[in-house]
Amino acid sequence: MNQYPMWKNLLVVVVLLVGFIYALPNVFGDDPAVQVSATRTASVDLDLVNRAETKLKNADIQFKRAELLDNRLLFRFDDSDTQLRAQALLSEQLGGDFIVALNLAPNTPSWLSALGASPMNLGLDLRGGVHFLMEVDMNAVRQQSLNSFAGDIRVLLREANLRYTRVEVEGDSIVVAFRDAEQRDQADRRINRELSELQVSSQDGDASPLLVMQLTEQALRETQSMALQQNITTLRNRINELGVAEPTVQQQGDSRIVVQLPGVQDTAQAKNILGATATLEFRLVDFERDVQDAVNGRVPPNSDLLYHRDGRPFLLQKRVMVTGDQVINAQSTIDGQTGSPAVSVTLDGQGARAFSNVTRDNIGNPMAVVFIESKTELREVDGEMVTIRRQVPEIINVATIRDQLSKRFQITGLDSTSEARDLALLLRAGALAAPIEIVEERTVGPSMGAENIKQGFMSVMLGFAFVLVFMVFAYRTFGMVANLALALNLVLIVALLSMLQATLTMPGIAGIVLTVGMAVDANVLIFERIREELRAGNSPQSSIDSGYGKAFSTIADANITTLIAAVVLFGFGTGTIKGFAVTLSLGIITSMFTAIIGTRAVVNLIYGRQRRPQLSI
Structure with a gap:
């Protein structure tokens, strides 16, 4: 009656074995480390490893070992003081071609890593760092889009020889006034055909017929979503300048961006970097003059010497054809004629007007796309830290003009689809710099993070200990079985967090503490049901079977309702509430397994083969 079939016992053993394996990496801790990664103009290879090792040894900085993995170089150290010395040295010696960041490298053994096991991530409140919540000005995005469409309408009406008296943006609308109703009606049909993103309505004004246009709901959502994604891309580029090893930049809601920078304590520097901007320029290549003369120092007065991101020098005309502010969209695509990667x-x-005029006169000539970053640096001048801004131009693409280009065109000659995708992102990031306001700012010190870990660990252990004592006192042997299930439940929670690579935060620890208390509820219901069956005169074996069988529906209902609440918290909550909801949800799932299936397996093992056992409950 109280014996599991072999497959169910094997299931319990396999689940627990997998749980122990994937929870184990969290036991080994981390090493203070320095991470070296390359910018687009450099690469991480064995030569860099030898250079960096030589510099550290010459400075008498001892490191445990160097690792080359995932296109980054990692040096491990015994303590944080040596780590900081190494970061300062490598940042100074390796120049601007590499990003040198502080990191924590897990000490996971290689055999565990081979199985894909790795420790769970710690949130900002446990590691320390800077947290920003930024709001994108969606009203400004709307106005920029309306202004852009207003310019498109002027071009469209002039090309169609339709006479208008004014085109203005008024509030959330574009208003176009005409001399007569016939001209207005023709314009209405033309705009509806050419600009489907606008909702057009005819009105009779006091002095002249009007067309009033607004962005459609779909076009507005797409414009705002694109603005948000472009700002996220720009922020990620800016964060690279901070040398942060594991930054978090993610969307929150429809208009906000969360930026978390672990290990960063200087909020002023972080704000300066995040506030930096990037622009784009389309310029003609000056192919009539020798670029080598310019490299040797003889740059013509009407040209600039700039370098491609792969290091090749180019001589460009000073005249700028189009800037990134005039790019309203860019998407990676495939050239229909050649099948090669391209950007639309x-x-x-x-x-469009300026581009059309210049390309018409320069068919067959090369054109360059220049990405200009505005970088911010803190330098010591006369004993004081001074913020210095500098512009760093870089050619990201050179292509030949094949036809007269206008509003829409393609950039071809790219090496791969990934390069096309990156170029589209850069173009979009430079095209729209929607205003961003920092609405929330928090700094968590590393000592506070360590204290949070200590307090969180103590809260889990104290809650665990009190529950252990109560269960042994109240239910004796069955209480000890429940305590074993509770310990295994904690192991399974940690294993799932590690397997999912979820981030553990203080609210997440609160969810685990709550789970510790809730995990024994199921066993309390089962054990009380067994006691009732024994008092009713049933046999011990029958009481065990009835206790587990009859209490199941009550346990399932209680846990499902709590799980529903956790899912709602995850769906509608912010970052910290999501962390609580994740650990609570995982704890409910694992506690159902350990409290019902796990404890039943142990009870079966202890009492299942006895005909009339004496139950200690």
Whole structure:
């Protein structure tokens, strides 16, 4: 009656074995480390490893070992003081081609790593660092889009020889006034055909017929979503300048961005970097003059010497054809004629006119796309830290003009689809810099993070200890079985957090503490049901079977309702509430397994083969 079939016992053993394996990496701790990664103009290879090792040894900085993995170089150290010395040295010696960041490298044994086991991540409140919550000004995004469409409408009406008296943006609408109703009706049909993103309505004004246009709901959502993604891309580029090893930049809601920078304590520097901007320029290549003369120092007065990201020098005309502010969209695509990777670019009205005029006169000539970063550095000048901004231009693409280009065109000559995708991202990031306001700012010191870990660990252990004592006192042998299940439940929670690579935060620890208390509820219900069956005169074996069988529906109902609440918290909550909801949800799932299936397996093992056992409950 109280014996599991072999497959169910094997299931319990396999689940527990997997849980122990994937929870084990969290036991080995971390090493203070320095991570070296390359910018687009450099690469991480064995030569860099030898250079960096030589510099550290010459400075008498001892390191445990160097690792080359995932296109990054990692040096492990025994303590944080040596780690900081190594970071300062490598940052100074390796120059601007590499990003040197502080990191924590897990000490997971290689055999565990081979199985894909790795420790769970710690949140900002446990590691220390800076947290920003930023709001994108969606009203400004709307106005920029309306202004762009207003320019497109002017171009469209002039090309169609339709006479208008004014085109203005008024509030959330574009208003176009005409001399007569016939011209207005023709314009209405043309705009509806060419600009499907606008909702057009005819009105009779006091002095002249009007067309009033607004962005459609779909176009507005797409514009705002694109603005948000472009700002996220720009922020990620800025964060690279901070040398943060594991930053978090993610969307929150429809208009906010969360930026978390572990290990960063200087909020002023972080704000300066995040506030930096990037622009784009389309310029003609000056192929009539010798670029080598310019490299040797003889740069023509009407040209600039700039370098491609792969290091090749190019001589560009000073005249700028189009800037990134005039790019309203860019998508990676495939060239229909050659099948090679390409980027489809869309310009606003003003950019389209300028681009059309220049490309018409320069068919067959090369054109360059220049990405210009505005970087911020803190330097010591006369004993004081001074913020210095500098512009760093870089050619990201050179292509030949094949036809007269206008509003929409393609950039071809790219090496791969990944390069096309990256170029589209850069173009979009430079095209729209929607205003961002920091609405929340928090700094968590590393000592506070360590204290949070200590307090969180103590809260789990104290809650665990009190529950252990109560269960042994109240239910004796069955209480000890429940305590074993509770310990295994904690192991399974940690294993799932590690397997999912979830981030553990203080609210997440609160969820684990709550789970510790809730995990024994199921066993309390089962054990009380067994006592009732024994008092009713049933046999011990029958009481065990009835206790587990009859209490199951009550246990399932209680846990399912709590799980529903946790899912709702995860769906509608912010970052910290999501962390609580994740650990609570995982704890409910694992406690159902350990409290019902796990404890039943142990009870079967102890009492299942006895005909009339004496139950200690």
